[in-house]
Amino acid sequence: MTDKPVLQPGPNHPITVDANPSRVVVTVAGKVVADSRRALTLREGNYPAVQYLPIEDVDRSLLERTDTSTYCPFKGDASYYSIPVGGERSVDAVWVYEQPHQAVAEIKDRVAFYSDRVDSIEEHPAA
Numbered sequence: 235m236t237d238k239p240v241l242q243p244g245p246n247h248p249i250t251v252d253a254n255p256s257r258v259v260v261t262v263a264g265k266v267v268a269d270s271r272r273a274l275t276l277r278e279g280n281y282p283a284v285q286y287l288p289i290e291d292v293d294r295s296l297l298e299r300t301d302t303s304t305y306c307p308f309k310g311d312a313s314y315y316s317i318p319v320g321g322e323r324s325v326d327a328v329w330v331y332e333q334p335h336q337a338v339a340e341i342k343d344r345v346a347f348y349s350d351r352v353d354s355i356e357e358h359p360a361a
Contacts, residue, residue, distance in 0.1 A: 241307040243337055249278045249308060251286075251340045256357040258285050260347050262320040262327070267352065268292040271360075274340055278308070285355060286344035289330070302326045309341070310334045320352065327351035 243249035254275045260268040270291035276284045302314040310331050317324040330345045331338070349355055 238305055239307045240335055243278075243308060247279050247308065249276065249338060251276050251338060254285060254357070255360050257360065258287060259354075259356045259358065260287075261353045261356075262296070262317045262324055263353065265296060265319055266293065267296050267317060268345070268347070274344060276338070276341060276346075282349075284346045285357075286341045286346050289343050289345055292328075292345055297328060300326055304329075308335065309338050315345070317352070324351050 241247070252275050254273040256273070257271050258268070258273040259266060268287050268291055270287040272288050272291060274286045276286055296317055296319060297315040298318055300314045300316050304312045306312065310333060312329040312331055314326040315328040315330070317327050320327065327348050328345050330343065331341050332343060334341050347355055
């Protein structure tokens, strides 16, 4: 068994994590799955920005852990959840880095959602 590579963000693959001052609300099948004023916005390379929400701000009764896992050399091992109320479209819709690499330690125990597997991920600017 070989060790997984760990890559550091740099000029060719920048990663930033910043506090999002907006309220972030995620819905699936008419239900609010997450509602947070403590989201972090992760920007990575040329990928779209991703909102990472504290697991405490997620209705965990709507999530179902799956056996799916992936590895990112910049962030680490990700585990996944499905949202059964969303049907087949919402399988593995949510991911979490429970032990992220040090470069992105802020996202530990925060979840992110695939925008095409939920109804909406809305940002409401702070009043």
